[in-house]
Amino acid sequence: MHSIRSALLQAQAQLNSSPRLETVDARFESQLLLQHLLNAGRAWLIAHENDSLEDGMQARFEALVNRRVNGEPIAYILGSREFYGLNLTVTPATLIPRPDTEILVDTALAKILAGQHTQILDLGTGTGAIALAIAQQRPQAQVTGVDASRPALDVAISNSRQLHLANVHFTLSDWFNDLGNARFDVIVSNPPYIEETDAHLQQGDLRFEPLSALASGADGLDDIRRIIDGCLIHLKPQGWLMFEHGYNQAETVRELMAQTGLVNIETVRDFGGNDRVTIGKNPLIVSTHWD
Incomplete structure (x- = not known):
C-alpha cells in the first residue's frame, strides 16, 4: 500500500x-x-x-x-467549479466558468441598484453561473436564465436549487426565440465567440467543452450579431445590454451596437488588461405624455 x-x-x-x-x-x-x-x-x-x-x-x-x-479538465473530474464565491456543479454539457467572466457580473451589478425590483436576463446561461451570481448579490432582482441546451439547463436548475436562490428561474430558449414579449432592465451574455477555425479549440480544456458554447461562425461573432439584432425588442427603455467577448472583438462589437441604435457604449477590461466586456444602453425613455 x-x-x-x-x-x-x-x-x-x-x-x-x-x-x-x-x-x-x-x-x-x-x-x-x-x-x-x-x-x-x-x-x-x-x-x-x-x-x-x-x-x-x-x-x-x-x-x-x-x-x-x-x-480532461479538472473541473469535469471534480464535477464542480467555484465562481463568484459560489460552488457550482459543472458537467461536459456546460462551459466551465472562468475568472474573467466575473468581470461581466461586476459590470452588471454596477447597473443593478440594490433593493430595486429589476428584471435581468442571462442569455446562454450554461451552468447558470452569471445568473446565479447576480441573483445572490441582488435578492430583489428577478433573474431569468435561458439556454438552448436542455442538459445545460438541467445543470443550471440543479445549481439554483443547491444554492436555495428563489429569485432566479431558467427556461429553454434559443436566445430570444421563446421569450415572447418579455422585456428586461439588463441583458447579459457570455455567448460563443471563438472563430470556428481557431486552433485553440483543439487545445487544453477547450477540447472537452461543448463546441456549441465556444465557436460562432467564421469570425466568432454570429451569435453576438443575433443577440444585438434582437435586443431592442427585449430591452426596457434605458436598459443595458452587455457581452463578454474575445480580446480582439471589442471594436466590432461596439460598431454593431451603435448600428443597432444603442448608446453610451463602452468596453471594460479583464484582469489581464484585455478588452473583455462591452456594454450599450437602449436610448428610449419612458413616455410621460398623456392625451
Missing part, C-alpha cells in the same frame, strides 16, 4: 510529465483530486500524509489522475 504522501508524489510526477497538459500546478491538482476522493481538506492530507492508502482507494485515485493526465 502507498502512503498518502507517496501517492501524491507519484501523481505530481505523472501530471508534470504529461504532454497533454500545457501548464499545470501538479502539486495543487494532485491534492485536489485526492481531497475530492477522500472528502477531506488540505490540512487533513498534510496531517495524515504518512497514513496508508488502501489498495482500492489507490486504484480510484490513479484513475482520476489518469483522466487528468489525458487532458
Whole structure:
C-alpha cells in the first residue's frame, strides 16, 4: 500500500510529465483530486500524509489522475467549479466558468441598484453561473436564465436549487426565440465567440467543452450579431445590454451596437488588461405624455 504522501508524489510526477497538459500546478491538482476522493481538506492530507492508502482507494485515485493526465479538465473530474464565491456543479454539457467572466457580473451589478425590483436576463446561461451570481448579490432582482441546451439547463436548475436562490428561474430558449414579449432592465451574455477555425479549440480544456458554447461562425461573432439584432425588442427603455467577448472583438462589437441604435457604449477590461466586456444602453425613455 502507498502512503498518502507517496501517492501524491507519484501523481505530481505523472501530471508534470504529461504532454497533454500545457501548464499545470501538479502539486495543487494532485491534492485536489485526492481531497475530492477522500472528502477531506488540505490540512487533513498534510496531517495524515504518512497514513496508508488502501489498495482500492489507490486504484480510484490513479484513475482520476489518469483522466487528468489525458487532458480532461479538472473541473469535469471534480464535477464542480467555484465562481463568484459560489460552488457550482459543472458537467461536459456546460462551459466551465472562468475568472474573467466575473468581470461581466461586476459590470452588471454596477447597473443593478440594490433593493430595486429589476428584471435581468442571462442569455446562454450554461451552468447558470452569471445568473446565479447576480441573483445572490441582488435578492430583489428577478433573474431569468435561458439556454438552448436542455442538459445545460438541467445543470443550471440543479445549481439554483443547491444554492436555495428563489429569485432566479431558467427556461429553454434559443436566445430570444421563446421569450415572447418579455422585456428586461439588463441583458447579459457570455455567448460563443471563438472563430470556428481557431486552433485553440483543439487545445487544453477547450477540447472537452461543448463546441456549441465556444465557436460562432467564421469570425466568432454570429451569435453576438443575433443577440444585438434582437435586443431592442427585449430591452426596457434605458436598459443595458452587455457581452463578454474575445480580446480582439471589442471594436466590432461596439460598431454593431451603435448600428443597432444603442448608446453610451463602452468596453471594460479583464484582469489581464484585455478588452473583455462591452456594454450599450437602449436610448428610449419612458413616455410621460398623456392625451
